[in-house]
Amino acid sequence: MATLMDWGFINGGHYHLMGIVTGHPKLTDGMDIATSYVESVIRQDNSVVVRTKTGTIYNLELAEIGMDKEVVYDTIAVLKSFGFDENIIIEAQVLRERKGVEYLSNADRILENGELLLCMAGTNTVRAYFKFCNKVEQCQIHVHTGMHQDSILIEIMGKVDFRYFPMPNSCEVYHWSDGLKSVKIANIGITQTVFDGRGSVLVIKKGEMKALEKKIFANEGLFSPDCVNGKSIMTGSFLYNLNIGNSKKEG
Numbered sequence: 001m002a003t004l005m006d007w008g009f010i011n012g013g014h015y016h017l018m019g020i021v022t023g024h025p026k027l028t029d030g031m032d033i034a035t036s037y038v039e040s041v042i043r044q045d046n047s048v049v050v051r052t053k054t055g056t057i058y059n060l061e062l063a064e065i066g067m068d069k070e071v072v073y074d075t076i077a078v079l080k081s082f083g084f085d086e087n088i089i090i091e092a093q094v095l096r097e098r099k100g101v102e103y104l105s106n107a108d109r110i111l112e113n114g115e116l117l118l119c120m121a122g123t124n125t126v127r128a129y130f131k132f133c134n135k136v137e138q139c140q141i142h143v144h145t146g147m148h149q150d151s152i153l154i155e156i157m158g159k160v161d162f163r164y165f166p167m168p169n170s171c172e173v174y175h176w177s178d179g180l181k182s183v184k185i186a187n188i189g190i191t192q193t194v195f196d197g198r199g200s201v202l203v204i205k206k207g208e209m210k211a212l213e214k215k216i217f218a219n220e221g222l223f224s225p226d227c228v229n230g231k232s233i234m235t236g237s238f239l240y241n242l243n244i245g246n247s248k249k250e251g
Contacts, residue, residue, distance in 0.1 A: 008071035030122030121189030
């Protein structure tokens with residue numbers, strides 16, 4: 001059975017389902033998809049099971065619901081049309097928040113200071129966490145659509161910046177901020193996740209977690225206000241290095 005993460009319904013005359021897919025027999029793990037028309041929605045414990053017009057069945061954990069304001073109102077309307085009480089959204093939000101605490105606790109257990117954890121399905125990063133000064137924070141994930149190649153940006157402003165290209169069958173890192181010591185990849189999907197480095201390939205199978213070696217996968221940092229490295233004017237490290245440099249010149 002296929003599953004969706006960060007899921008929600010679209011009400012555009014016909015009902016559709018959207019989210020990040022895993023376990024679909026015809027679609028790549030980690031794809032953001034919109035389904036064919038929704039035909040049925042039933043409750044099973046802390047999940048809802050959706051059947052679409054094409055016959056595909058999706059299992060949706062309430063804890064994995066998307067809470068984007070643009071989607072949540074449609075989701076409420078669609079669920080009500082299938083006989084659900086709108087309080088299911090409140091229940092889902094509680095489960096989502098509870099699971100979010102579990103994710104943070106797990107990341108805190110896994111990470112050392114200066115380390116980044118990417119929870120991936122295929123080439124898509126579903127969640128990301130960074131540990132800094134003994135505190136774990138969830139990162140922002142941005143998809144930059146380019147003319148020839150899309151890219152994934154993982155960042156916390158002023159703390160960490162990691163970027164890669166999602167290729168058809170693998171990922172290629174193109175920015176690794178200087179303060180980032182290690183990147184750990186946890187495969188939460190069904191198919192393998194692959195990173196291509198300098199003459200090396202790292203394969204992470206379903207349920208596995210492996211670390212990218214900086215000397216193999218790190219590329220030269222970018223000069224950009226939103227990057228976190230010695231070249232960035234937005235970070236204290238830049239100012240610190242600048243002061244050290246000035247001190248040396250004066251001495």
